[in-house]
Amino acid sequence: MKKKTTKDIVIINIILLIPLIIYGIFKNGYLLYERNLIPFYIIFKPLYLTIISILIKFFFDFITTKKINVNYNLLYMILISMIMPYNINILVYIITLIITYLLTSLLETKFKFNKVALIYLIIILINSIFNGLTFQNPLESTASFNFSFLDLLMGRCIGGISSTSIIFSLLAYTLLINSYYYKKDMPLFINISYLFLSFIFYLITHNSDILLNSELIFASIFIAPLPKYSPYKVKGQVIEGILIGIISFIISILFNKVISIYISIFLVSLLANLSLKKNN
Amino acid sequence: MKKLIKLLKDKELNYLNQINDFIDPTCIYLPKDNNYQVNDYIYKNTFINNIPSSISGKIAKIEKRKFNNEDIFCYQIINDFKENAKNKIRKKSPKNKEELMNYLDLFHLTEIINKINEKGNLNNIVVCAVDEECYSFNEFISLSNYYNEIITTLNHLLEICVINNGFIATKNTDSGSIKKVKSILGTYPNIKMKLLPDLYLISYEEYLCSYLNIKKEETLIFNTNEILILYNALFKNRVLNEKIITISGNNIAKSLIIKTRIGTPLKEIIDKFIEIKDNNYNIFINGIYVGYQVTSFSDVIISPSIHTIIINKLVIEEETECLNCGACFKICPVNINVKKCYFEKMLSKKCLGCGLCNYICPANLKLKEVIKDGAYEEKNN
Numbered sequence: 001m002k003k004k005t006t007k008d009i010v011i012i013n014i015i016l017l018i019p020l021i022i023y024g025i026f027k028n029g030y031l032l033y034e035r036n037l038i039p040f041y042i043i044f045k046p047l048y049l050t051i052i053s054i055l056i057k058f059f060f061d062f063i064t065t066k067k068i069n070v071n072y073n074l075l076y077m078i079l080i081s082m083i084m085p086y087n088i089n090i091l092v093y094i095i096t097l098i099i100t101y102l103l104t105s106l107l108e109t110k111f112k113f114n115k116v117a118l119i120y121l122i123i124i125l126i127n128s129i130f131n132g133l134t135f136q137n138p139l140e141s142t143a144s145f146n147f148s149f150l151d152l153l154m155g156r157c158i159g160g161i162s163s164t165s166i167i168f169s170l171l172a173y174t175l176l177i178n179s180y181y182y183k184k185d186m187p188l189f190i191n192i193s194y195l196f197l198s199f200i201f202y203l204i205t206h207n208s209d210i211l212l213n214s215e216l217i218f219a220s221i222f223i224a225p226l227p228k229y230s231p232y233k234v235k236g237q238v239i240e241g242i243l244i245g246i247i248s249f250i251i252s253i254l255f256n257k258v259i260s261i262y263i264s265i266f267l268v269s270l271l272a273n274l275s276l277k278k279n280n
Numbered sequence: 281m282k283k284l285i286k287l288l289k290d291k292e293l294n295y296l297n298q299i300n301d302f303i304d305p306t307c308i309y310l311p312k313d314n315n316y317q318v319n320d321y322i323y324k325n326t327f328i329n330n331i332p333s334s335i336s337g338k339i340a341k342i343e344k345r346k347f348n349n350e351d352i353f354c355y356q357i358i359n360d361f362k363e364n365a366k367n368k369i370r371k372k373s374p375k376n377k378e379e380l381m382n383y384l385d386l387f388h389l390t391e392i393i394n395k396i397n398e399k400g401n402l403n404n405i406v407v408c409a410v411d412e413e414c415y416s417f418n419e420f421i422s423l424s425n426y427y428n429e430i431i432t433t434l435n436h437l438l439e440i441c442v443i444n445n446g447f448i449a450t451k452n453t454d455s456g457s458i459k460k461v462k463s464i465l466g467t468y469p470n471i472k473m474k475l476l477p478d479l480y481l482i483s484y485e486e487y488l489c490s491y492l493n494i495k496k497e498e499t500l501i502f503n504t505n506e507i508l509i510l511y512n513a514l515f516k517n518r519v520l521n522e523k524i525i526t527i528s529g530n531n532i533a534k535s536l537i538i539k540t541r542i543g544t545p546l547k548e549i550i551d552k553f554i555e556i557k558d559n560n561y562n563i564f565i566n567g568i569y570v571g572y573q574v575t576s577f578s579d580v581i582i583s584p585s586i587h588t589i590i591i592n593k594l595v596i597e598e599e600t601e602c603l604n605c606g607a608c609f610k611i612c613p614v615n616i617n618v619k620k621c622y623f624e625k626m627l628s629k630k631c632l633g634c635g636l637c638n639y640i641c642p643a644n645l646k647l648k649e650v651i652k653d654g655a656y657e658e659k660n661n
Contacts, residue, residue, distance in 0.1 A: 002288045003288070003639055003640065003642075004642055005644070006600060006603060006642045006643060008642070009603075009605075009642055071600075072603070180605075180607040180610050180640055181603075181605045181607050181642060183605075227603045227604045227605040228603060228604050229604075230604075231606075232604055232605065232606025232609055232610075232619065233606070233617075
């Protein structure tokens with residue numbers, strides 16, 4: 001077994017995210033271009049968002065430390081760019097990301113919370129003022145599709161710009177599961193508790209909309225178990241996982257399926273920190 | 281019990297399958313006690329601080345030297361190359377356990393006596409010829425070269441202690457020694473050879489007994505060095521004041537196994553045998569994970585507990601902020617909450633000092649040094 005540095009772990013995670021970004025370009029770029037819904041240069045919008053995030057991160061690195069660091073902040077920025085809605089305005093994205101990145105970095109010194117989830121929620125809030133709260137791309141908003149289960153697994157669900165591919169998310173999970181650095185129990189319990197509740201909900205109401213939630217799968221695999229914001233003991237991971245699953249389910253029913261997971265991840269990480277502080 | 285892991289081997293490592301002798305040092309250093317002064321003559325095998333002098337000669341001076349990772353005052357004994365020994369121990373070989381204890385006491389073998397006394401009902405004796413880290417070849421080479429002596433001693437111990445189960449445990453990768461041991465094992469019906477997987481920590485009592493399917497409480501475990509000490513005491517009536525050490529690492533041309541005398545300055549051995557590739561290097565004593573680091577060879581003395589010297593290319597591992605990944609907790613074989621102990625600066629009695637937490641930590645935190653050795657006290661002071 002080879003020792004891994006922080007840089008190695010971050011790079012492995014980024015490599016595992018690449019197929020999802022490529023699928024994002026296919027779903028939210030190529031398919032739209034093919035139907036003449038967008039000009040050619042917009043095909044690569046998912047990639048532009050990722051590059052912008054990386055550049056902002058490196059810019060801050062350069063200002064603060066005069067060198068470029070490959071650390072978890074880089075992964076956070078890439079993840080944020082992947083979960084953005086298709087309708088995000090690039091200018092709004094750049095400005096809000098810079099402000100929220102600075103703000104959360106300051107807040108982080110006082111409170112421990114999932115930074116990725118909070119930045120996402122703030123950007124979504126601001127974007128919804130200008131563009132409304134929608135996660136559909138032009139194709140999804142203009143037509144109605146009857147996708148097969150396999151299509152949905154591949155990523156034809158409604159969600160973030162590069163985060164909808166369930167297959168690639170699960171593939172990444174199976175590769176991460178053997179790593180000593182990955183908190184594998186958390187995604188498992190988030191999904192088990194969410195699926196359990198939504199299945200009961202389906203049995204009662206026959207509403208299958210919330211059963212398959214690609215955003216929940218993506219966020220539970222990549223965002224909830226981020227080491228800094230999640231417990232390292234299995235017991236803690238199980239408790240937090242179940243809590244996130246339950247809260248996500250409730251928010252999915254009452255408010256919005258896509259952002260439910262981010263609200264619950266943020267709330268649980270904040271609550272966990274507050275309860276830890278109280279106990280100490 | 282946690283699953284053991286296989287550590288990554290250093291690909292740049294190579295070694296010679298033979299023992300080089302260095303038994304004529306110009307001087308040796310032994311920890312100072314109050315019985316001798318400068319200019320006193322020391323006979324060979326005179327016990328100073330329970331360590332036998334491996335040469336004879338006069339005490340030239342008293343100097344500070346690094347002995348077992350401590351800077352202590354030592355006698356410098358200049359070798360007169362006469363090998364004058366004063367008290368040769370002459371006593372009949374022991375016939376039972378009680379006689380064995382008294383006999384070993386004559387040789388100041390306190391550690392071995394305590395080891396035997398710790399166990400109540402003995403049912404098994406194991407000679408564990410396993411080198412944990414890839415940088416050490418002592419056990420493998422000792423078994424390969426002294427298999428006759430080791431098996432004879434083990435058989436003798438089994439007879440004295442009236443035990444029927446003797447085991448020689450070695451890694452299944454050590455093909456050379458396996459072949460040699462098996463060639464003579466037929467004449468010793470009470471001794472079995474057991475092959476162990478090449479996993480880190482396999483020689484630790486708990487894991488070893490578990491793999492051999494024997495009870496820990498009823499088992500006495502020796503390494504090959506201890507068995508050779510017993511062999512010399514039981515069959516040769518002499519104190520073993522020589523040691524086999526490995527000098528290896530990826531910054532030297534060839535790793536060597538050297539037979540040397542206890543108290544020899546490491547610098548003398550390095551100057552004679554070792555060709556160092558690059559001038560920037562790290563020196564580890566007794567292993568990268570379980571051992572400790574020193575800054576130079578000049579003060580280090582070959583003490584009875586030193587068995588491996590590793591000279592590796594300089595790698596600067598910068599400590600960064602803890603990621604909270606929990607890898608240290610996951611990998612710890614005795615389930616210590618490593619992170620908590622580290623940040624609350626708690627020493628752990630359970631800690632084996634295996635160094636796996638240091639090995640796995642992506643932030644390069646010196647976890648073992650704080651939890652096992654209490655290094656924070658030094659930092660704070």
